[in-house]
Amino acid sequence: MEKKETAKERILRVADELFYREGVRAVGIDRIIHESGVAKASFYRSFATKDELVAAYLELRRLQFLGNIEHARKEHPESKLEQLLFLMDYLAERMKRPTYRGCSFMNTIVEFPEPTHPNHAKALESRSDIWDEVTLLAEEAGLPNPRDLSEQIRMLWSGAAMVAYINKDDFKPELFSVAAKTLINSHRVAAV
Amino acid sequence: MEKKETAKERILRVADELFYREGVRAVGIDRIIHESGVAKASFYRSFATKDELVAAYLELRRLQFLGNIEHARKEHPESKLEQLLFLMDYLAERMKRPTYRGCSFMNTIVEFPEPTHPNHAKALESRSDIWDEVTLLAEEAGLPNPRDLSEQIRMLWSGAAMVAYINKDDFKPELFSVAAKTLINSHRVAAV
DNA sequence: AATAATATAGACAGACCTGTCTCTTCCTTT
DNA sequence: AAAGGAAGAGACAGGTCTGTCTATATTATT
Numbered sequence: 279m280e281k282k283e284t285a286k287e288r289i290l291r292v293a294d295e296l297f298y299r300e301g302v303r304a305v306g307i308d309r310i311i312h313e314s315g316v317a318k319a320s321f322y323r324s325f326a327t328k329d330e331l332v333a334a335y336l337e338l339r340r341l342q343f344l345g346n347i348e349h350a351r352k353e354h355p356e357s358k359l360e361q362l363l364f365l366m367d368y369l370a371e372r373m374k375r376p377t378y379r380g381c382s383f384m385n386t387i388v389e390f391p392e393p394t395h396p397n398h399a400k401a402l403e404s405r406s407d408i409w410d411e412v413t414l415l416a417e418e419a420g421l422p423n424p425r426d427l428s429e430q431i432r433m434l435w436s437g438a439a440m441v442a443y444i445n446k447d448d449f450k451p452e453l454f455s456v457a458a459k460t461l462i463n464s465h466r467v468a469a470v
Numbered sequence: 471m472e473k474k475e476t477a478k479e480r481i482l483r484v485a486d487e488l489f490y491r492e493g494v495r496a497v498g499i500d501r502i503i504h505e506s507g508v509a510k511a512s513f514y515r516s517f518a519t520k521d522e523l524v525a526a527y528l529e530l531r532r533l534q535f536l537g538n539i540e541h542a543r544k545e546h547p548e549s550k551l552e553q554l555l556f557l558m559d560y561l562a563e564r565m566k567r568p569t570y571r572g573c574s575f576m577n578t579i580v581e582f583p584e585p586t587h588p589n590h591a592k593a594l595e596s597r598s599d600i601w602d603e604v605t606l607l608a609e610e611a612g613l614p615n616p617r618d619l620s621e622q623i624r625m626l627w628s629g630a631a632m633v634a635y636i637n638k639d640d641f642k643p644e645l646f647s648v649a650a651k652t653l654i655n656s657h658r659v660a661a662v
Numbered sequence: 663a664a665t666a667a668t669a670t671a672g673a674c675a676g677a678c679c680t681g682t683c684t685c686t687t688c689c690t691t692t
Numbered sequence: 693a694a695a696g697g698a699a700g701a702g703a704c705a706g707g708t709c710t711g712t713c714t715a716t717a718t719t720a721t722t
Contacts, residue, residue: 300583306709307709307710308709316669317669318672318711318712319712320669322712323668380580388576388577391577392492433646434625434649436629437625437631441625444579444597464652498678499681500679507700511698511701512698518681666719667720667721668717668718669716670718671714672716675710675712677708677710677711678709679708680706683703685702687701689696689697690697690698692693
């Protein structure tokens with residue numbers, strides 16, 4: 279038997295959708311409460327503050343992204359390089375989805391520019407976590423300068439996320455994955 | 471004799487600095503008024519609304535950026551390709567400055583996610599203007615797929631701007647310019 | 663069936679921000 | 693020197709948002 283969704287889970291699901299689609303600042307508590315069909319008091323029993331809900335939203339996105347990397351690893355267990363290449367295609371595919379609205383961490387960081395703000399700090403930390411994982415992939419692939427390559431991919435991917443969000447109609451996923459592979463290849467050639 | 475700065479110019483200068491450094495939403499009218507040493511009534515005589523001031527700020531940034539491209543053109547009048555390559559180095563140099571806080575257009579777009587909001591629309595338009603100019607440069611350089619290349623550079627540069635803003639300490643400008651040149655080169659090789 | 667615990671609905675306080683308005687001061691022009 | 697116009701200082705209204713609190717309804721337990 280399916281376990282029924284708890285109030286807390288429902289709130290988080292609604293918040294995740296609204297925060298991601300319309301932005302954290304643009305979506306008020308009242309809206310989340312209304313759309314998740316819960317009373318204000320009940321909301322504040324699950325999450326002490328809005329920021330706490332934002333932290334839960336960011337954590338959800340972090341775990342989701344780590345899941346994507348895990349997926350790429352399982353898809354090509356034989357070759358680390360293939361894992362990295364597959365991840366690029368996979369990211370490209372995700373970015374072309376109609377519901378794609380950019381990187382939740384970058385968006386949150388820009389929405390809360392003050393580095394000491396908990397939302398900013400949490401988003402920054404989550405972004406770093408993810409990037410450590412990609413760097414590890416580049417290291418395992420035995421590429422000569424994994425950190426430099428990882429940094430270049432981070433730039434390219436961060437920008438692709440922004441373009442796919444901001445200039446949705448112009449975004450061509452294959453241009454991203456081709457560019458990513460060009461950068462990866464340039465490091466392989468350099469090794470020889 | 472030096473013409474004295476008008477109140478309107480002073481307000482815009484202060485706004486430009488604060489909006490860019492701390493974000494548009496984070497900086498209130500009262501703060502700008504206070505720091506530019508002007509009265510509220512005087513402020514509203516120069517700019518009817520805050521959004522009008524934001525539009526002036528974005529316009530200033532647009533003109534400034536077009537000036538950078540113009541600078542690259544004048545630096546290498548003989549070769550369009552050199553202009554493009556020089557621009558990459560020039561952008562990298564700008565992004566490593568301590569005052570660099572990312573792309574004002576991207577930041578503003580993320581701060582005002584609603585596409586119909588005047589600030590969002592103006593920032594989007596300014597960003598397109600700039601990018602048309604870079605695409606033109608790629609076309610003039612005689613590269614085989616100028617639009618595709620321009621799009622890849624846009625991704626890379628947009629991401630570099632975000633990384634240079636968000637992860638300032640990690641940002642290495644030469645990794646950006648090398649990556650940009652790798653992408654440009656990949657199109658030249660493809661042409662042969 | 664009665665009582666205890668929990669959820670709902672929504673009023674309300676407090677903070678913050680934009681834009682208007684008033685009052686006073688200062689500067690310029692005649 | 694006097695008068696008129698512009699600028700400064702800041703109160704105030706109206707809006708929005710978060711988080712608290714009260715009163716009513718519903719569910720669960722014994």
